[in-house]
Amino acid sequence: METEVLILGGGPSGLAAAYEVASRGHGVMIVDEAWALGGQLRQQTQIIDPIPAPFTGLRGFQLAETLVERLKEFPVEYLLKHEFIGLFADGSAGVSGGEKILRISAKCFVVATGAAESARHFPGWTLPGVMTIGAAQILINRERIYPGKTGLVVGSSDMALEITRQMHDVGINVIGVVEPTSQILAKDGKIVSSLQETGIPVLLQTEVVAVSGSGKVETVLLSSGNKPGVETDCQVDFVCIDGGRHPILEPFSIMNCPLRYEKELGGWLPSYNGKLQSTNSGIFVAGQAAGVTCQAGVVLTGAIAGINAVDYLENGTAEARESCKQVYWDELKRIESTQTPEVWQARMSHMG
Amino acid sequence: MSREYETVIIGGGVIGSGIAYHLSESKSDGILVIDKNFPLSGSSGSTQAWVWVHTKTPSWYGEFSMYSSELYGYLHRKIGDIEFIRTGGICPFFSENEREHAKSLAESQAQVGIEIQVLDRDEVLAREPALSDKVLGATYSRIDGNVNPMRLVEQYMKAAKINGVTYEYYNKVTDIEKKQGSFLVTTEKGLFTCKNLVLSAGVWTHEVGKMLGLDIPVHPVRGQVMITEPLAPFMKYTLDGLRQASNGEVLIGYSREEAGFDRSTSLDFIGSTANFALALVPDLAKAKIVRSFSGLRVMPKDEFPILGPIPGIENLYIAAMHSGITLSPLAGTLISELITEGETSIPIERYSITRFA
Numbered sequence: 001m002e003t004e005v006l007i008l009g010g011g012p013s014g015l016a017a018a019y020e021v022a023s024r025g026h027g028v029m030i031v032d033e034a035w036a037l038g039g040q041l042r043q044q045t046q047i048i049d050p051i052p053a054p055f056t057g058l059r060g061f062q063l064a065e066t067l068v069e070r071l072k073e074f075p076v077e078y079l080l081k082h083e084f085i086g087l088f089a090d091g092s093a094g095v096s097g098g099e100k101i102l103r104i105s106a107k108c109f110v111v112a113t114g115a116a117e118s119a120r121h122f123p124g125w126t127l128p129g130v131m132t133i134g135a136a137q138i139l140i141n142r143e144r145i146y147p148g149k150t151g152l153v154v155g156s157s158d159m160a161l162e163i164t165r166q167m168h169d170v171g172i173n174v175i176g177v178v179e180p181t182s183q184i185l186a187k188d189g190k191i192v193s194s195l196q197e198t199g200i201p202v203l204l205q206t207e208v209v210a211v212s213g214s215g216k217v218e219t220v221l222l223s224s225g226n227k228p229g230v231e232t233d234c235q236v237d238f239v240c241i242d243g244g245r246h247p248i249l250e251p252f253s254i255m256n257c258p259l260r261y262e263k264e265l266g267g268w269l270p271s272y273n274g275k276l277q278s279t280n281s282g283i284f285v286a287g288q289a290a291g292v293t294c295q296a297g298v299v300l301t302g303a304i305a306g307i308n309a310v311d312y313l314e315n316g317t318a319e320a321r322e323s324c325k326q327v328y329w330d331e332l333k334r335i336e337s338t339q340t341p342e343v344w345q346a347r348m349s350h351m352g
Numbered sequence: 353m354s355r356e357y358e359t360v361i362i363g364g365g366v367i368g369s370g371i372a373y374h375l376s377e378s379k380s381d382g383i384l385v386i387d388k389n390f391p392l393s394g395s396s397g398s399t400q401a402w403v404w405v406h407t408k409t410p411s412w413y414g415e416f417s418m419y420s421s422e423l424y425g426y427l428h429r430k431i432g433d434i435e436f437i438r439t440g441g442i443c444p445f446f447s448e449n450e451r452e453h454a455k456s457l458a459e460s461q462a463q464v465g466i467e468i469q470v471l472d473r474d475e476v477l478a479r480e481p482a483l484s485d486k487v488l489g490a491t492y493s494r495i496d497g498n499v500n501p502m503r504l505v506e507q508y509m510k511a512a513k514i515n516g517v518t519y520e521y522y523n524k525v526t527d528i529e530k531k532q533g534s535f536l537v538t539t540e541k542g543l544f545t546c547k548n549l550v551l552s553a554g555v556w557t558h559e560v561g562k563m564l565g566l567d568i569p570v571h572p573v574r575g576q577v578m579i580t581e582p583l584a585p586f587m588k589y590t591l592d593g594l595r596q597a598s599n600g601e602v603l604i605g606y607s608r609e610e611a612g613f614d615r616s617t618s619l620d621f622i623g624s625t626a627n628f629a630l631a632l633v634p635d636l637a638k639a640k641i642v643r644s645f646s647g648l649r650v651m652p653k654d655e656f657p658i659l660g661p662i663p664g665i666e667n668l669y670i671a672a673m674h675s676g677i678t679l680s681p682l683a684g685t686l687i688s689e690l691i692t693e694g695e696t697s698i699p700i701e702r703y704s705i706t707r708f709a
Contacts, residue, residue: 098640
């Protein structure tokens with residue numbers, strides 16, 4: 001198989017990149033391991049904000065639908081339920097649905113493989129019923145399954161508080177959010193006040209000592225920095241871990257892309273320049289794989305990477321594309337530098 | 353500022369750390385190991401880690417490997433659990449021609465004390481039922497086995513440090529000079545001086561040798577290994593080309609490629625490795641492959657170890673070899689003997705670098 005731009009990942013950044021490439025008349029193929037496009041947006045039921053026009057006011061899954069919908073007029077090829085598993089010696093990609101390996105030769109790649117959630121570790125963290133906060137969101141919003149009846153959330157990022165609210169809204173009893181540090185980590189005031197409306201307490205300086213139960217979560221033991229030596233038992237049937245997220249690195253490891261550590265971007269990630277281009281020239285990086293950020297950052301870096309891939313194919317830039325890119329960069333700067341200034345700064349320093 | 357040591361070892365992989373540990377058994381301090389990265393980031397950490405003897409030829413090299421393998425029986429008592437298992441090794445054959453080779457191998461190895469049985473088809477399938485029934489026979493020796501290379505190097509390092517050895521990590525040697533009986537070893541993090549210098553930098557030994565004006569004929573040969581998901585134990589023996597680790601994963605690999613220092617993996621080789629595995633153990637068709645990695649074999653020009661003093665530069669030693677996992681206890685012992693006593697308990701002239709002159 002052959003394509004001009006092979007996009008790894010059919011989430012928001014991959015779809016945004018595909019639009020920029022396909023709408024300029026170039027061939028695109030999107031590979032995704034899931035059976036549906038949209039990535040992690042598929043289980044987002046909240047309105048995505050901030051997000052640039054024309055996507056304002058949409059809920060996450062609607063944004064995914066919109067991004068998919070606007071590709072319909074172009075001859076984009078899709079390879080779902082396939083994973084990128086390696087490179088052949090001639091540089092073509094190997095993707096597999098589990099049985100056979102398909103060989104795809106592409107002129108360049110956009111790697112938009114997203115981020116993975118990090119765990120927090122405590123005794124009992126492998127018991128059934130302990131899951132990441134993102135997994136709980138998939139269960140309630142996508143699979144329509146309760147993760148449990150009574151739960152506890154460990155960690156207080158925006159994502160964790162937002163999903164805690166969603167669990168509350170579907171009738172799950174969340175007994176509390178515990179946060180080991182002395183302050184709530186969420187930065188979005190609206191998310192914090194939305195959680196406060198529910199009356200679910202956020203217990204600061206509190207840690208999970210252990211989770212126990214016979215074959216499943218039954219009890220969680222907490223210790224509070226405010227009351228040293230005192231440990232409290234809580235009866236729950238599930239525990240959600242919010243350990244933050246980190247860029248998925250396997251594709252970069254396969255492609256031999258040098259990595260760099262940027263704490264504010266989620267830890268290790270591929271080095272890239274101002275074109276979101278990896279040190280290996282035919283590889284562009286987009287979305288959470290280019291640093292953990294908000295949904296607007298995901299879509300915009302996807303779009304920018306897509307245009308840069310077109311520049312790469314055409315061996316130079318064009319004025320119209322440059323000004324388009326500038327608009328996206330301005331938006332990205334406006335949103336990231338106000339929402340999460342440390343992410344914007346880290347991104348600037350990462351690009352060097 | 354210069355820091356003085358009696359002995360500096362360049363390279364902290366299985367060979368360098370093995371030497372550091374063995375030397376530290378009799379010398380309580382004054383030993384420094386310098387690694388440009390971190391031990392196990394190079395060849396020692398990307399290997400199937402067989403402790404393999406019976407097909408090593410000619411027989412003098414098989415004998416050398418056997419001595420080292422025998423030391424493994426004691427090593428874990430000294431440095432702690434390294435997950436060494438003497439599984440026995442099977443090298444299957446699929447043609448009558450190979451059967452003749454197997455018989456002459458068994459005869460020649462017997463002369464140095466390596467016991468090999470030439471099994472016929474039924475015997476080999478009785479021992480290892482997972483093997484393909486297309487097999488005609490195999491050579492088998494109980495001396496072979498495998499080890500966990502991560503544990504091995506870690507335990508060497510731990511034991512060495514308890515004995516007073518110092519490690520410098522992420523510190524590349526940039527220059528070496530010999531002056532008034534001392535080596536001046538310049539690194540990215542400063543200067544070290546020492547009386548004895550050991551070059552055990554694996555595939556980078558050639559590069560290190562150049563700093564002393566030496567042309568050490570060692571180069572990297574890439575090998576790709578693929579790893580299955582953990583499977584219920586179904587293979588008992590270390591097979592020539594694959595083995596099942598104690599955690600259930602099967603490690604498969606046999607490729608030999610000239611690719612310089614490039615440690616990429618390529619699906620071309622993964623594909624042929626998979627076919628190789630299926631021919632040997634057909635049930636692996638049902639297994640999922642979860643990852644693959646490349647390692648760089650340390651390959652001397654004639655493929656045999658380069659071990660011993662380097663003539664012309666006093667107190668300079670080299671230990672660069674393929675099969676470093678198998679040979680590390682012996683290489684460590686011999687270099688320690690050279691440094692502490694000036695002679696070795698078994699002759700090693702055959703392995704001298706002078707053979708390339």
